[in-house]
Amino acid sequence: MLNFTNNKFIKIMRPPLVYTLIFILIYSCSKPESFNDLPAQQHTLLPGLNVESSYLKDQLISFNMIDSEGNNITSSTSFIVDNQLINGNTISYDELGNHEVYADYTIDSQIYSTDLLVFNIVEPINKVVVEDYTGTWCGYCPPVAHAIYELKEVYDNIISVGIHNNDELTIDQESDLRSELGISGFPSARLNRTISWLDPYQISDVNSLLSEENDVAISINSTLENIELGVDLRIVSNVELVNHKLVIYLVESNLIYDQSNYFNYVEDSYFYNLGNPIENYSHQDVLRKSITNISGNALDIIQPLNDYKFNFNVQINPDFVVENLAIVAIVVDSNNNAINSQLGVVNSFQDFN
Numbered sequence: 001m002l003n004f005t006n007n008k009f010i011k012i013m014r015p016p017l018v019y020t021l022i023f024i025l026i027y028s029c030s031k032p033e034s035f036n037d038l039p040a041q042q043h044t045l046l047p048g049l050n051v052e053s054s055y056l057k058d059q060l061i062s063f064n065m066i067d068s069e070g071n072n073i074t075s076s077t078s079f080i081v082d083n084q085l086i087n088g089n090t091i092s093y094d095e096l097g098n099h100e101v102y103a104d105y106t107i108d109s110q111i112y113s114t115d116l117l118v119f120n121i122v123e124p125i126n127k128v129v130v131e132d133y134t135g136t137w138c139g140y141c142p143p144v145a146h147a148i149y150e151l152k153e154v155y156d157n158i159i160s161v162g163i164h165n166n167d168e169l170t171i172d173q174e175s176d177l178r179s180e181l182g183i184s185g186f187p188s189a190r191l192n193r194t195i196s197w198l199d200p201y202q203i204s205d206v207n208s209l210l211s212e213e214n215d216v217a218i219s220i221n222s223t224l225e226n227i228e229l230g231v232d233l234r235i236v237s238n239v240e241l242v243n244h245k246l247v248i249y250l251v252e253s254n255l256i257y258d259q260s261n262y263f264n265y266v267e268d269s270y271f272y273n274l275g276n277p278i279e280n281y282s283h284q285d286v287l288r289k290s291i292t293n294i295s296g297n298a299l300d301i302i303q304p305l306n307d308y309k310f311n312f313n314v315q316i317n318p319d320f321v322v323e324n325l326a327i328v329a330i331v332v333d334s335n336n337n338a339i340n341s342q343l344g345v346v347n348s349f350q351d352f353n
Contacts, residue, residue, distance in 0.1 A: 056236050079103050126212050130160045171288065189201065217340075218329050231312040246296055246332075248312065250289040252320055258277040292312075
């Protein structure tokens, strides 16, 4: 959802006089999360015109208007979309594109208008998550990290997670995840959680996955104050999702630790003559905290073209470097196949696409 920090009400008088009030837009919780270990926080609509930044084709869009005292005045508000007054407060589109909306309403016989806001009709983009099971002690592991780097140089829609074992970067639930997904050795690389990506880690192995159409859109908005991390997640699907799970991870990049390297004397290796260990090796997208259960938390049935919103509040290690943190969200099916995934930098909003 966009955070429209300049969402204004404009009072129209004769002679004209303009008073500007600034409002912010936050998420409304259209569906309470079903997770037992992470209770949902109730969201309230704050003053202003409430509209999401993106919707899917044929999704019913509902506009809401809240006055400065927190009253829902949607029923007495007129909504103008693309310069046309619409009937009621809902609309939908069967084509992709950008649209504009503002609202007119009356208080004490005075007419007010909001700023013009933009929303988009989009299709979900297919993103591939690559999980790298590794460790600083694992001398055969560096080629996987390098392959992921090369993959990201070619494709934009790659999301990676480095899951460390038996080193300084290992989280407590790591062994539970390996047990759930059948990871038996190192290095191990997985595409979309369940597809083994094997040496020599060909980029072409990912082509077919990226070219597939996707039905699930995910957005992430996160804020961090001191050690309190808040994550707002929105999911919309074109199709019904049954027996699916939601995985949310906190990852950190640019972590400097020596890395064992068994390719130091292999002349045709990228890691030839870099030393063993490679000193001050930079580890990227390292799993630092599982916000959900490590293998995912059960979702209620996701109905087609409905908004589902979830809120998480957790404490993080104060030693984490904020500028290097990101949220990874993955929707997986009952067989742990990743249906789609999303990456959002902490303290920012990542839209569907």
